[in-house]
Amino acid sequence: MATTPCVALLGTCDAKLEELLFLRRTIEGNDVDVILMDVGRCHTVHDAINITQRKLIGDFGDGKDVSELPRGEVIKCMAACATKAVTKFFQHDQIHGIVSAGGSGGTSLAAKVMRNALPIGFPKMIVSTVASGDTGPIVGETDITMMYSVVDVAGLNKVLRNVLSNAGAAVAGMAHAYVSRKQNTTPPEKKRVGLTMFGVTTPAVDAIRHYLETNYAIETYVFHATGHGGKAMERLIREGGLDAVLDLTTTEICDHITGGVMSAGEHRLESAAEAGIANVVSVGATDMTNFGPMDTVPERYKGRKLYEHNPVVTLMRTSVDEATRVGGFIAEKLRRHAKNPKAIQVWLPKGGISMIATPGGPFEDAEADAALFDAIRDGLAGSGIEVVEDGRAINDESFAYDVAEALVKNMGIRSAH
Template sequence: MNLPVALIATLDTKGPEVAYLRDRLADLDVPSVVIDTGILGEPVGITPDVSHSDLAQFGGITLEQLQHAGTRGDAVGLMRQFVIDYVSQLWAREEIAGGIAVGGVGVVMGAAALHTLPIGVPKIVIAPTASGRHEFGPYVGTTDVLVMHSVVDILGLNAIATTVFDNAAAAMAGMLQHGHVLPPPKSTSKCVGMTMLGNTTTAVGAAKDRLAELGYEGVVFHSSGVGGRSMEQLAEAGHLIGVIDYTTNEIVDHLTGGIHDAGPERLRRVGRAGVPQVVLPACVDFSVFASDAIPERHRDRPLYEHNPEYTLMRTSADEMAQVGAIFAERLNESTAPVRVIVPTEGLSIPSTPDGVFWDPDADARFLDSVRNDLRPDIEVETVPLHSNDPALGRLAADAFHALYTKEQQS
């Protein structure tokens, strides 16, 4: 018998629609386990397999306690954690094969539960808010979620809604039949994680080619606030033997409120996991904002229009010193070999002698902080190259090879 997929929604407002989707899945020989994340109302038009009372009890409280937990946000936060833990347990027990979250704003509870499923496990989020006008982070997290815009609100079974649900059911059936979960890393795997933005494409491409010559496979992650975290998670899970963290701008956006914010753990997890890494500060001289969303207090800074959607904002000298201190503090936690390489001829494409971001004094503040605060056993090498120079990419690859080889021999 096929394993079921988790079908997660607030059934007091989405019951008939979820019942329809459940039945379409069944028509395609895909069983489901329906999980109700509603908090206040009772299910309408459907009987869940796991009720909201069941989830509350699973979390160690009663439904009444959940309903009176404080603010609505408090109750949603609790229910979100309950369904995360419940779905994680279903997966660990090999009782589900995938999941679908359906809803409006409340879909983030089900989506968060889907994020716990490994890469390759089919995951679908269906929501009217998945339109590009809302942040996709709550839907996607750092994994391979398929997001479907429902076009219409999920309130009624009209021709548009049923078409979307029919196709979601077909997508799930197809992924279950023809897809596969990310396999465990082979003992012979030599995958190296790498971070990149458009500002470092040329150099990282050269590094990837050089790694291939040396017998490694470079796996590139877009350093957009999600890519760095995804790389770190895969390193922790054993899928990467090492990392060339070439493009580390995500730590800057966490300071400035830019959209490439990877959170406070960025640059810690690889080292804590005992994975060797070569780290460069490419692109720490800017943060990224939507072109129409530069904070008023920052509009006197040097700006660079990367494309019609995104504008880059120069990191101030004081922030560069702060970023250097963060760099050192987090790399100091590493339990594996680390090497830091700092290019001195510009950290991004607009940072050239005739470019709008050229500020050697500010960049020197970063380097001074790193040197002052980094553990003495972690080597810092400065090189007279630009961050996007292919020669620097090849140098970073060679540095990783030397670091990794030395560790293997020790």
């Protein structure tokens, strides 16, 4: 295994060579090697470029000239080639960090490479002119570190030198730390369990987390069910980063179905089922769809039961029809993707599926809840997946302990005490 870290530096050398060379020198000044990869539109010749644009396309693409293609096509082509190259470097332990610097186009290209080629935990950084805006589409469900360039990456000046110097030192430090972690080959002592949480299911998740970590050799990973949180958990499962899942809060499905702002997309619930790991699923916060401030709620929903969670989050109560569709989504995903149906349980807390959906609460709706439960029960009939119907509320402490014990039993582990 390499002891001197190496960082891949992605950039459009036809437009940003001066700035990229400065960043390269900064990284190397921190005892880290650099592989400079040119992902620009036009072929650029310079001794410091380790992988030229022409070589990148030749080795990992079709070798055709892209200089006359539309900008979007150039980005798509170069991103595809760079993804293959970076994947190869990673698989052969030749790089221990990756960094890029540029504008919106370069940022989009580099982010796509980082998201597709590298796992969570691998050091990733982008110095970008758009890092102070909406970075959700750039970062996605990954751990890309974004640093705002303040000024454009277009000619060196004092401000940009300072920013790039900080970025170079940061990614070098991350690469050193990554190599150090890789050299520690001690196997993990604790099982890794993913939990999904929302504000209205926090009491349950806190109780589950404390119970599991106190009584068993378990380390919990809590994912905030805001869309990106669900995607991150699904990704970490695919990467082999979790041993079991207690998917208590499946609220993101509501947003996917109704057009809310916290959807995790159409592939929610697939990864754990496909992996065949212990997987306890519940219906936490499926009584609601999330929107922004009250005045951002779509016109078609203005007449619905709305609840101002805080000044920037408005909740909409799930209707009977929507609850049926949510239950159908859960059942269909688990049934279709279950590698091992016996590893999956679905728990239905009939006393309330969120903090505000209990009897007397603002989102109490027995008819909608019944539709949700019926759709899940009917959809999983004959599948081999157990459905547990429970009269308690999801945030009842005893419910939390019992659902945690159900997961532990499915995992086949013993108490640490």
